[in-house]
Amino acid sequence: MLRVLAFDVFGTVVDWRSGVVAVGARLATRHGFRIDWPAFADAWRDGYHPSLEGVRRGELPWTKLDLLHRMTLNTLIPRFGLDSLSEPERDELNRAWHHLPPWPDAIEVLTRLRRRFVITTLSNGNVSLLTEMAKASGLPWDCILSAELVQHYKPDREAYLQVPNFLDVTPDQVLMVAAHPTDLEAARQAGLRTGYVHRPLEFGHRTPALPVPVGPFDYVARDFIDLAGQLGA
Secondary structure, three states, rough: OOOOEEOOOOOOOOOOHHHHHHHHHHHHHHHOOOOOHHHHHHHHHHHHHHHHHHOOOOOOOOOOOOHHHHHHHHHHHHHHHOOOOHHHHHHHHHHHHHOEOOOOOOHHHHHHHOOOOOOEEEEOHHHHHHHHHHHHHHHOEEEEHHHHHOOOOOOOOHHEEEEEEEEHHOOHHEEEEOHHHHHHHHHOOOEEEEEEOOOOOOOOOOOOOOOOOOOOEEEEEEEEEHHHHHHOO
16 A cells, blocks of 8 residues: 655656746846756756766765756856856856746645645755755645755665655555656666656757656556546545
């Protein structure tokens, strides 16, 4: 019997792309920048997995995601002509990841699911980032679990097993929910059950919507509403 639903956050629960674009547009108004902010957001996200891999391979010591985001941002500032940003404004831009908007179905459905299950994050975001995001947007988590707590980024096995270990359940009582098949495959290998939720607009309207994948998932859902229905919530 499922007892815990663990959610990937970036792209699954919140729309990282539009959130970064919104903060960039605000800075552009101040400075008169003429920048393709969606392309900027995509470039920033492109640095996400390589920076995590640097930590996972031991090329960097344990470094929380806020600092990895800032390291990537520092490489993008000259590339996109943002050198005139002050240090506080660079910090403001980096904190865009703390204020990402939830997908339209997220808060309502998470609130429904919370009546039946324990719901938690299982994200590579650091604890302060995830806490501030939840506070700002009203995401109704029962608790916040992060790679930071075990100092292992997904897809390391330790990142997934923290959920049953911290919440005193067995791995097969945890459903990992994500919009990313590779995340779910790693969770499955750690013994968790898996739920795929389709987020065709994660990378915006300018990119072709990815098809719903075929994989060994316990649940495949069009959105959170569909997932909640399949779970009887």
